[in-house]
Amino acid sequence: MAALSIDLYLASSSPRRRELLAQLGLRPRLVAAEIDETPAPNESAEAYVTRIARAKARAGWTTLSAPAQRPLLAADTAVVVDDRILGKPVDAEHALRMLALLSGRWHSVLTAISLLSAATDPERPRGSDDGTPGGQPPREHRVLVRTEVRMRPIGRHEALAYWASGEPRDKAGAYAVQGRGAIFVESLRGSYSNVVGLPLFETAGLLREHGIDPLAGEPAPTP
Template sequence: MIILASQSPRRRELLAQIGVAHEVIAAEVDETPLAGEPALEYVRRITLAKAQAGCKLAPAMPVLAADTCVVAEGAILGKPEDEEHAVQMLQLLSATTHQVYTGVALLHDGHEHYQLNSSQVRFRVISEAEARRYWATGEPADKAGGYAVQGRGALFIEHISGSYSGIMGLPLYETGQLLANVPGWSV
């Protein structure tokens, strides 16, 4: 049994997919990027902060945490604040390739383990009308970059290079590598 320091239903689904028994703890962390903070440093900082917050709530258990960061033209795209922000992000991603970085951390027995997954996603052209219709579905409201690879957002994707599960929010290869540090856990 591990603790998942995330309320993301996608991360819970992915852990269940690989047979990992877990309990969820809400790890409240300020996810605001620091001024001038590079994306790779940002995702590492937030991921480890979530894991550390989870450890404070369940110090005797292995704690797994993850954070996903969408980067376009050097800018970190968080979750959209409203419709206009979502449309703006989708227009920025339209007809371009962007990066998706997902950090995953495991804190256990005083040891801190971290891995990073990097993927590239190429979008087709997205019209403003399409972006607004997509917003109206409710799907992009709580997603980094304003889209869900596992949902209707997949209609915008021409090509993926990297990890589908990493883009979804929990890279399973890296997660398995980290869980190998927990005694008694195996695939």
Template sequence: MAKNIVLASASPRRADLLRQLGLCFTTRPVDIDETPLPGEEASAYVHRLAGEKAVAGFTRAGDPDALVLGSDTTVVLDGRVLGKPTDREHAKTMLGALSGRTHQVMTGVALTGQAGTEILVSITEVTFRTLGEREIDAYCASGEPMDKAGGYGIQGRGGAFVSAITGSYSAVVGLPLDVVAGLLEQAGLPVWECWISNNNGE
């Protein structure tokens, strides 16, 4: 149980999700080039970035016993990657494209330790109801879309746009908890053991 779990991300949403799992961890954001490779498919893109983030985080941690989580999320519509909007008009265009449609949220999760790196990709189908122009304008004016792939946050006001979801809700937020739990168990650290340790410490 004496494992140092590290989250290689500055995302407060991912940190909140790890706390939801009852894990004790440290945060070490990493800075990598997130430019897609020529012809790179979305699933391969999030797979690669999650791995690069976890490996970079492991290097930064300076602890051979550390287990480092890296993750990357993107929104895909008709096979096209929708990254974070560059400005308010870009966000409006994204949301207009997603309105009344079903898109995919792809989240790569990587766990790096002494034994190497394991990477999995979670794919969730998300359907938007038809959005009005005024509500898109109001949402973009709130500022919420600006740091989020696809221009919306399901855990915030953007949750009002979602009419259906097939797959992992937490993956859409930014970190599929079922995948994280599986990777940690595979690495010899089942999350339920953390629950026992935490309870004994109370």
């Protein structure tokens, strides 16, 4: 049980999510979760992040050996303005356009979390071939978190200097609230860690439902 209190699977390549889980004293074990993240036609931002988080979780779950002894967490975060999802910038001009769109106004950051754990169904024979570890579909808990962020006006020269720092290159919305991008953030309503990539309050609540208490035992070393 001690190992379960500090360990879970993480279906994500995001170093920021791994670092945030380490803040809770957890040692995430990374698993592959390759999926198509193309938005569906007319799909809302809420529906998109929820669908992608679930798809990541299920893709990661199928890679686990049976039976899965630890829960698996997956998440997806989107920066949204005017009902548009802002992805990662492909080049400097793309980043400048996104920062100009965010400049001097509010936008939303949405994160969907999907947490899977092994379930035992006494009426379902073990070894059923449904593509899940142990032959049984996992239990799933989901949550969707929204944070509102207001940016101060951002001049083009500032946006160019920010791009030159290298920080925006792999960040949705072309900024990082946990880095230099914080100088643009005038106000924030909701979870700060959600804007970084994983809302820790809600994540801890889901983990407790699955038998993992981040406050139990000694903190695990940072991965």
